[in-house]
Amino acid sequence: MRTPGTPPSSASSASNTANVLVIGTDTKTMGQIRETLGTEAALSNTATPFDDAMVVARRNRPDVVIAAFDVEFEEAIRVAQQIKQELPKTALVAIAQKADPDRIRAAMRAGYREYVVLPDDRELLRQAVHDSVFSDGPDDDAGEVVTVWGAKGGVGSTFVAVNLAAELSPVQRVCVLDLDFSMGDVAAMLDLDPQTTMADVFKNLQRLDERMLNGQMTIHPSKLHVLAQPKTLDHREEPNSDAVMRLLTTVAKSYQYVLLDCGSRLDEAAITAATVADRLILVSTPDVLSVKNAWRRLQLLERLGVDKKRISLVLNRVDKKNPLLTLSDIEQNLGRKVDAQLSDDRVAARAVNEGRLVREYDRRSQIAKDLEAFTGLVTDGEVTHEKKPSASIFASIFKLGG
Numbered sequence: 344m345r346t347p348g349t350p351p352s353s354a355s356s357a358s359n360t361a362n363v364l365v366i367g368t369d370t371k372t373m374g375q376i377r378e379t380l381g382t383e384a385a386l387s388n389t390a391t392p393f394d395d396a397m398v399v400a401r402r403n404r405p406d407v408v409i410a411a412f413d414v415e416f417e418e419a420i421r422v423a424q425q426i427k428q429e430l431p432k433t434a435l436v437a438i439a440q441k442a443d444p445d446r447i448r449a450a451m452r453a454g455y456r457e458y459v460v461l462p463d464d465r466e467l468l469r470q471a472v473h474d475s476v477f478s479d480g481p482d483d484d485a486g487e488v489v490t491v492w493g494a495k496g497g498v499g500s501t502f503v504a505v506n507l508a509a510e511l512s513p514v515q516r517v518c519v520l521d522l523d524f525s526m527g528d529v530a531a532m533l534d535l536d537p538q539t540t541m542a543d544v545f546k547n548l549q550r551l552d553e554r555m556l557n558g559q560m561t562i563h564p565s566k567l568h569v570l571a572q573p574k575t576l577d578h579r580e581e582p583n584s585d586a587v588m589r590l591l592t593t594v595a596k597s598y599q600y601v602l603l604d605c606g607s608r609l610d611e612a613a614i615t616a617a618t619v620a621d622r623l624i625l626v627s628t629p630d631v632l633s634v635k636n637a638w639r640r641l642q643l644l645e646r647l648g649v650d651k652k653r654i655s656l657v658l659n660r661v662d663k664k665n666p667l668l669t670l671s672d673i674e675q676n677l678g679r680k681v682d683a684q685l686s687d688d689r690v691a692a693r694a695v696n697e698g699r700l701v702r703e704y705d706r707r708s709q710i711a712k713d714l715e716a717f718t719g720l721v722t723d724g725e726v727t728h729e730k731k732p733s734a735s736i737f738a739s740i741f742k743l744g745g
């Protein structure tokens with residue numbers, strides 16, 4: 344996820360006491376931090392003002408920086424950027440009076456590893472400080488979070504998430520989380536009958552750790568681990584940003600790849616998943632309505648500050664012999680390259696219908712080959728190339744969405 348690496352850094356690590364620098368908090372919060380951390384941390388009696396933060400940080404080389412993320416949150420973002428550059432081994436923790444989704448996302452984008460609200464998140468703060476000293480850099484081992492987002496409903500986001508995960512699972516520890524709270528098709532696409540689901544995880548979020556999470560997963564014969572949506576839509580409760588962040592942070596510690604199926608939703612869970620993922624796969628089909636909605640999503644992602652290099656655009660159900668829109672039309676209108684294409688193939692529809700993976704159903708099919716090639720998108724790193732948008736027959740349609 345979009346979090347900095349945090350192996351132990353300063354000399355104090357050797358003594359098992361974390362060297363903590365607190366920035367910009369008021370006296371009451373400072374007291375709560377001291378009380379929470381007790382003897383686990385060495386820290387001053389008063390917080391350091393934002394203006395002096397870098398001078399003190401360079402001198403003390405803290406294991407952890409805890410910064411107030413309230414009124415002066417822009418300062419907290421600036422300091423985080425400098426710390427990440429100059430002291431990349433220092434763990435960053437944002438502390439705030441309340442859990443505001445926009446602020447949580449801003450903090451995560453800036454590189455804060457945790458966002459805590461005291462006194463509720465005492466345990467989280469203690470754990471973050473503890474990890475900075477005792478673990479071998481948890482975030483170095485943290486898995487790659489890949490969000491799959493459909494330009495609109497039905498374009499194949501579940502198909503892509505599930506089959507991409509299956510491509511990766513023979514050699515990696517991979518899981519799929521179904522974050523589509525209205526459709527929830529992952530279990531059906533894999534013919535699974537989950538005994539525990541996303542609803543159980545969110546119900547027990549305060550107690551969630553890696554072990555508990557592992558116990559909640561449903562395991563597919565391909566070794567793919569799945570956290571599915573409940574079968575029914577009764578008692579539906581959608582998680583907020585904070586809850587989704589907790590789930591993702593825990594799951595990324597356990598798996599090398601975490602695939603998130605967000606469907607085409609624009610709710611808090613999907614926006615959070617899109618904002619903090621290491622890679623975002625935007626799935627579109629090659630038709631006007633879908634491409635138009637892909638364009639609207641790209642605009643939204645830009646407004647949310649998501650780095651273009653992290654976004655991969657994938658065209659699903661491509662019929663090269665009989666295209667509704669040509670590749671160059673699509674690229675010109677979106678102002679960027681298409682990173683991968685998946686063929687329109689009856690094998691895909693049949694495999695979905697039978698709850699089977701494409702590669703199990705027919706590994707010699709065109710769609711199986713496309714999916715195999717597509718895996719490189721996730722494993723090879725950044726791929727996006729920009730293209731200059733030009734006026735076209737669709738320009739007026741696209742402008743409607745802006």
Ligand SMILES: Nc1ncnc2c1ncn2[C@@H]1O[C@H](COP(=O)(O)OP(=O)(O)OP(=O)(O)O)[C@@H](O)[C@H]1O
Binds near residue numbers: 499689693
């Ligand atoms: N490459 C493909 N070739 C042929 N058919 C496909 C392909 N990809 C997906 N489909 C078909 O499209 C249907 C919808 O796919 P999927 O359920 O993955 O879409 P979705 O974007 O997750 O939809 P929803 O918005 O309902 O969550 C599938 O049932 C499958 O039959």
Ligand SMILES: [Mg+2]
Binds near residue numbers: 501523526528606
């Ligand atoms: Mg779906």
